[in-house]
Amino acid sequence: MTDTADTAGTADRAEPGAGAEASAAVDAAAAFIELDGVEKVFDVRKKTGFLKRERRRVRAVDGLSFTVSRGEMVGYIGPNGAGKSTTIKMLTGILTPSGGRLRVAGIDPSRERTRLAHRIGVVFGQRTTLWWDLPLIDSYRLTHRMYRIPDARYRENLDRCVELLQLQDLLDVPVRQLSLGQRMRGDIAAALLHDPEVLYLDEPTIGLDVVSKAKVRGFLRDLNAERGTTVLLTTHDLQDIEQLCSRVMVIDHGRLMYDGPLAGLHEAGESERTLVVDLERELPPIEAPEPARVVRVEGPRQWLAFPASASAAGLVARIAAEYPLVDLSVREPDIESVIAKMYADRAGA
Numbered sequence: 001m002t003d004t005a006d007t008a009g010t011a012d013r014a015e016p017g018a019g020a021e022a023s024a025a026v027d028a029a030a031a032f033i034e035l036d037g038v039e040k041v042f043d044v045r046k047k048t049g050f051l052k053r054e055r056r057r058v059r060a061v062d063g064l065s066f067t068v069s070r071g072e073m074v075g076y077i078g079p080n081g082a083g084k085s086t087t088i089k090m091l092t093g094i095l096t097p098s099g100g101r102l103r104v105a106g107i108d109p110s111r112e113r114t115r116l117a118h119r120i121g122v123v124f125g126q127r128t129t130l131w132w133d134l135p136l137i138d139s140y141r142l143t144h145r146m147y148r149i150p151d152a153r154y155r156e157n158l159d160r161c162v163e164l165l166q167l168q169d170l171l172d173v174p175v176r177q178l179s180l181g182q183r184m185r186g187d188i189a190a191a192l193l194h195d196p197e198v199l200y201l202d203e204p205t206i207g208l209d210v211v212s213k214a215k216v217r218g219f220l221r222d223l224n225a226e227r228g229t230t231v232l233l234t235t236h237d238l239q240d241i242e243q244l245c246s247r248v249m250v251i252d253h254g255r256l257m258y259d260g261p262l263a264g265l266h267e268a269g270e271s272e273r274t275l276v277v278d279l280e281r282e283l284p285p286i287e288a289p290e291p292a293r294v295v296r297v298e299g300p301r302q303w304l305a306f307p308a309s310a311s312a313a314g315l316v317a318r319i320a321a322e323y324p325l326v327d328l329s330v331r332e333p334d335i336e337s338v339i340a341k342m343y344a345d346r347a348g349a
């Protein structure tokens, strides 16, 4: 595909039930990330016998088109193996697309990877970009040199990140001694020292406790509001999306299946939350008000499913009034089940 302006800013916006063909024009001037029919095919050789090898083609990304405007915070979700990481790797220039057109800030990432590196920040939750054996501050000093960040800007960004991500007491600690949550905050700071215009986050809250998750989410919200940083967020935690993103894209088998608000995804899949209640003793299934229903009973613990769009308050009040309650918790639907329901709905339509 040729690099012409007329293809810029056209996105395939998949609506629930409408298929990925549905498209809507997006303001080309504001488009910061642009994908048009992007493909990535891997050739995989598998040993099938003593001298035999089988060649297989894996279409990890299959004709993906979307745009992200400057300053947007977008969730990028999908089941395992859907093609999310492959997309992010193409957006950073680590992988070259097999076909289609891709631009970030007007730059072709795989051709001008170094130039682009100065404008993007990347955080992979499962891997660190920090130097494992060095104190945290040394990683930042190295980043300062590698990116040739002007001294005043480096100092200002470092001070800001240290304060907002509460890194004061961690700067002299070797990275390998940091907890997962501390290390994640350290990684986010490292990705922001050079003032990137776009931040790709791959599972930034994976394995973090509730307090650390809240800190990371709060920081990202402020970053986006104050600096207008564009954020593309890959996560398996729907609450990350709920709290940070006004828009979510669902990808599966390398294709865009949905692009819109999270509420629309819940509606599309009629997803459910689960109320887990611990009763004083073993009892028959709770007679819950419609549409809530008991889906599992194990001794004194019972699980009730109810629509994700509904409030849990009324249900909890009703059960608390009629049953001897010891404890309760609400579990959010996981992304896999929301997507599975979306498919089931479409198949039945």
Ligand SMILES: Nc1ncnc2c1ncn2[C@@H]1O[C@H](COP(=O)(O)OP(=O)(O)OP(=O)(O)O)[C@@H](O)[C@H]1O
Pocket: 042, 043, 044, 058, 059, 060, 078, 079, 080, 081, 082, 083, 084, 085, 086, 087
């Ligand atoms: N380097 C590679 N060589 C061969 N196949 C690959 C390679 N990288 C990814 N794949 C395949 O491409 C598909 C998409 O993988 P990708 O890692 O992009 O998925 P993902 O959505 O990020 O999954 P997860 O949520 O599990 O991280 C998978 O079938 C995967 O096995």
